[in-house]
Amino acid sequence: MPPHILVDRLVKTYRISERDPGVLGAIRGVLQRRHRTVEALSGVSFSLGRGELLGFIGPNGAGKSTTIKILAGILRPDGGRVEVDGRDPFADRQRHVGRIGVVFGQRTQLWWDLPVGDGFDLLRDIYRVDPVRYRRTRDELVTLLRLDAVLDQPVRQLSLGQRMRAEIAAALLHEPDLLFLDEPTIGLDAPSKLAVRDFVRRANRERGTTVLLTTHDMHDIEALAERVIVIGHGRVLADCPVDALRARVAADRGTGAPVAPSGEDPTIEEVITRFYAMHGAGEA
Numbered sequence: 001m002p003p004h005i006l007v008d009r010l011v012k013t014y015r016i017s018e019r020d021p022g023v024l025g026a027i028r029g030v031l032q033r034r035h036r037t038v039e040a041l042s043g044v045s046f047s048l049g050r051g052e053l054l055g056f057i058g059p060n061g062a063g064k065s066t067t068i069k070i071l072a073g074i075l076r077p078d079g080g081r082v083e084v085d086g087r088d089p090f091a092d093r094q095r096h097v098g099r100i101g102v103v104f105g106q107r108t109q110l111w112w113d114l115p116v117g118d119g120f121d122l123l124r125d126i127y128r129v130d131p132v133r134y135r136r137t138r139d140e141l142v143t144l145l146r147l148d149a150v151l152d153q154p155v156r157q158l159s160l161g162q163r164m165r166a167e168i169a170a171a172l173l174h175e176p177d178l179l180f181l182d183e184p185t186i187g188l189d190a191p192s193k194l195a196v197r198d199f200v201r202r203a204n205r206e207r208g209t210t211v212l213l214t215t216h217d218m219h220d221i222e223a224l225a226e227r228v229i230v231i232g233h234g235r236v237l238a239d240c241p242v243d244a245l246r247a248r249v250a251a252d253r254g255t256g257a258p259v260a261p262s263g264e265d266p267t268i269e270e271v272i273t274r275f276y277a278m279h280g281a282g283e284a
């Protein structure tokens with residue numbers, strides 16, 4: 001079976017305008033524009049099978065969100081090939097967004113001033129979901145994500161945990177078979193994190209939804225992902241099961257500081273921190 005996601009030597013460069021500080025700098029900037037380029041992705045390749053749940057991790061600035069934005073059809077890459085279900089996400093954006101769900105933990109896709117339920121109805125119209133199917137999916141998501149009590153509340157009044165559960169429901173109302181989650185547990189308290197993890201696990205196991213998850217919370221990775229891709233400085237540093245990452249870090253012990261000074265089994269945080277250090281993958 002062809003992979004659900006195919007990414008081949010993906011390159012993305014951002015152009016950033018620069019100017020000197022102060023009023024003179026601003027004037028000089030208007031007269032003579034200066035630019036600097038940042039290579040966010042320098043040849044990222046991987047593929048993801050249907051029904052897989054991938055942990056996509058890396059330090060700040062590694063290129064994770066850029067990759068997700070390209071896969072979601074929001075950004076056009078500068079080089080390389082991307083295929084999702086055989087589609088080019090950017091060229092075939094309209095069809096593409098109807099088949100994927102995206103949650104950006106730091107941003108809302110719902111309408112700030114609208115009650116949650118009205119926002120869901122609006123998404124039904126945008127995605128042209130069949131009304132009978134919509135009602136069934138919506139009711140199921142509302143129950144699973146415990147959203148009954150907030151359906152009449154405007155999004156701006158929700159707690160972060162409530163909002164994140166509403167965002168996840170919003171991303172799944174049109175029953176996509178691929179879900180991108182960009183830091184879905186950021187800022188959540190422990191019970192809310194558990195609820196989100198539990199839901200994502202069920203969507204993946206019971207419905208076969210393919211999931212690409214980015215997170216800085218290594219407990220998310222430990223709880224959910226069988227396979228991880230680690231990126232740093234726009235390159236893939238590792239693509240393996242979580243246990244293999246542990247083994248690689250353990251094998252490197254002789255050449256650096258011990259992973260767990262206490263001599264106990266290292267936590268996943270210690271393993272990942274050590275792995276980033278081994279590859280000089282911290283933010284520049």
Ligand SMILES: Nc1ncnc2c1ncn2[C@@H]1O[C@H](COP(=O)(O)OP(=O)(O)OP(=O)(O)O)[C@@H](O)[C@H]1O
Nearest residue numbers: 014016038040058059060061062063064065066067
């Ligand atoms: N719109 C933009 N304009 C200019 N540079 C950008 C833009 N978006 C990202 N970058 C740069 O591209 C690089 C990769 O950023 P990206 O947001 O993909 O990283 P990330 O792995 O998602 O980081 P984080 O974990 O901090 O969210 C960084 O150096 C960042 O500064």
